Amino acid sequence: MCLAIPGEVVEIDGMEARAEFWDVEKTVRLDIVGETVEEGDYILNHAGFAIRKLPDDQVEETIEIYEAFLEGDEDEALEEIGAEGGDLGIERGPSTPGPMGKPDPELDPMADREETSDGD
Amino acid sequence: MATDSDKDLQFRDPDTAEELTERLEELMDDIGEPVDVMHVCGSHEQAIAKFGLRSLLPDGLSVRMGPGCPVCVTNMPEVDEAVALAEDGKVVATYGDMFRVPGTARSLEDAKADGADVRVVYSASEAADIAAENPGEEVVFFATGFETTAAPTAAVLSDDPPENFSVLSAHKYVPPAMEVVAEMPDTNIDGFLAAGHAATITGYGLFEEFVADYDIPVVVGGFEPLDVLLGLERLLEYVRDGEAGLENAYPRAVSEEGNVQARDTMWDVFETESGEWRGIAEIPAANLALREEYAASDARERFDIDPDVGGEDPLTEQCICGDIMAGKADPDGCDLFGEECTPQNPVGACMVSSEGTCKIWYEYGGQPDL
Ligand code: SF4
Ligand code: SF4
Numbered sequence: 001m002c003l004a005i006p007g008e009v010v011e012i013d014g015m016e017a018r019a020e021f022w023d024v025e026k027t028v029r030l031d032i033v034g035e036t037v038e039e040g041d042y043i044l045n046h047a048g049f050a051i052r053k054l055p056d057d058q059v060e061e062t063i064e065i066y067e068a069f070l071e072g073d074e075d076e077a078l079e080e081i082g083a084e085g086g087d088l089g090i091e092r093g094p095s096t097p098g099p100m101g102k103p104d105p106e107l108d109p110m111a112d113r114e115e116t117s118d119g120d
Numbered sequence: 121m122a123t124d125s126d127k128d129l130q131f132r133d134p135d136t137a138e139e140l141t142e143r144l145e146e147l148m149d150d151i152g153e154p155v156d157v158m159h160v161c162g163s164h165e166q167a168i169a170k171f172g173l174r175s176l177l178p179d180g181l182s183v184r185m186g187p188g189c190p191v192c193v194t195n196m197p198e199v200d201e202a203v204a205l206a207e208d209g210k211v212v213a214t215y216g217d218m219f220r221v222p223g224t225a226r227s228l229e230d231a232k233a234d235g236a237d238v239r240v241v242y243s244a245s246e247a248a249d250i251a252a253e254n255p256g257e258e259v260v261f262f263a264t265g266f267e268t269t270a271a272p273t274a275a276v277l278s279d280d281p282p283e284n285f286s287v288l289s290a291h292k293y294v295p296p297a298m299e300v301v302a303e304m305p306d307t308n309i310d311g312f313l314a315a316g317h318a319a320t321i322t323g324y325g326l327f328e329e330f331v332a333d334y335d336i337p338v339v340v341g342g343f344e345p346l347d348v349l350l351g352l353e354r355l356l357e358y359v360r361d362g363e364a365g366l367e368n369a370y371p372r373a374v375s376e377e378g379n380v381q382a383r384d385t386m387w388d389v390f391e392t393e394s395g396e397w398r399g400i401a402e403i404p405a406a407n408l409a410l411r412e413e414y415a416a417s418d419a420r421e422r423f424d425i426d427p428d429v430g431g432e433d434p435l436t437e438q439c440i441c442g443d444i445m446a447g448k449a450d451p452d453g454c455d456l457f458g459e460e461c462t463p464q465n466p467v468g469a470c471m472v473s474s475e476g477t478c479k480i481w482y483e484y485g486g487q488p489d490l
Binding site: 004015029031032033034044046047048049051052058061062065 | 215242243244245246265268269271272274275279317320321342344372373379380381382385
């Protein structure tokens with residue numbers, strides 16, 4: 001219930017913003033972000049609320065880190081923000097917490113990874 | 121003294137990783153005895169399991185998972201209350217991973233199978249939207265999670281929610297639970313790796329008192345593999361020096377004061393009360409209850425909740441989730457692990473949530489890195 005997901009704010013209407021997460025747009029509330037958020041800013045979304053505005057100089061690095069952490073599990077991250085698609089049946093339910101991946105015996109976090117996974 | 125780590129992490133840099141693991145070896149040599157570190161975050165366990173970090177750790181350094189998953193620590197009677205409301209005809213909305221968590225008798229999934237209206241939502245505001253769209257129904261949000269979800273629940277309650285909307289709070293507050301674990305005589309924790317995202321809200325300064333009172337080092341860490349290694353390296357340095365320091369090894373997301381607005385909103389709406397954490401203990405001031413001003417939106421005040429409490433289930437009796445979350449046992453120490461208890465058919469909560477240690481170990485091959 002904890003992985004906060006970074007997204008780019010594309011539109012603001014009062015306390016509600018539309019933000020883009022890996023090409024998926026979702027509504028995010030700005031009530032508790034505690035900072036002024038403008039279009040083009042990146043926020044960390046947690047359970048439908050922005051909990052932090054990412055400092056400009058950290059956006060790129062942060063996104064990179066998330067992408068590598070998720071490594072092919074972007075669907076899980078999208079599920080976490082309630083994005084449509086994938087198997088969102090209630091039997092499975094959105095996974096509020098962090099991303100889950102299938103075990104990958106080849107996975108070596110420390111290897112320099114050239115290829116970037118774009119999920120499926 | 122609380123400080124920000126000034127190490128600049130070159131993300132996924134193999135040289136840095138090697139350097140860090142060598143540092144860990146050196147530090148362990150200096151210390152010369154086994155060290156037990158506890159992390160309090162499901163995402164840490166995921167990073168550790170997924171990236172095989174335990175296999176990189178020096179002998180004698182054990183990293184245990186504490187009560188870091190809000191789904192796992194939700195007590196069975198709290199689930200019973202939610203199930204009772206659903207069976208009583210209320211619409212119960214909750215996060216997806218609460219859906220299958222067993223109560224004493226049944227889960228919300230069981231209630232739904234029998235026709236109750238249980239909805240999975242991604243945010244507290246979605247639950248309030250359901251109430252707005254269904255004025256004829258009572259909509260109860262079964263609210264779980266730590267600071268990161270409690271603040272959003274509070275924001276919805278303070279924003280004039282629909283009258284037919286109420287909250288059944290099972291929100292929990294982590295720092296007091298760390299105190300209880302630190303005090304357990306048979307859990308010898310030498311240092312805590314605190315949860316990065318919860319600290320986004322609370323700020324790392326919050327741990328200053330804990331560090332002083334319990335004379336234990338605390339380092340706030342991120343969930344990227346190098347973040348975890350760096351956090352461990354910082355902790356071991358404190359252990360070697362016999363110092364109880366506080367440090368932020370995750371400055372990308374965490375500041376000393378945290379998100380003040382989120383925290384203020386949370387404390388406006390919630391107050392702490394004593395409560396049972398599943399399998400661990402009754403913990404003073406670690407449950408978040410709605411303040412009196414919000415009684416009208418408090419499902420416990422509003423409805424006469426009379427849960428149908430189940431008898432003792434011989435299987436749940438064998439579940440050692442409590443010991444696992446207290447850092448006293450690992451999932452493979454449970455006789456049910458992977459046999460009677462699987463993610464498809466969970467006996468305990470630790471096998472349900474994707475932040476639960478049992479589920480993580482199951483997903484990553486039973487006993488990761490052994
Ligand atoms: S930061 Fe998130 S994953 Fe970690 S303990 Fe808190 S809620 Fe759980
Ligand atoms: S394997 Fe299942 S029964 Fe055993 S401790 Fe984990 S959740 Fe409980």
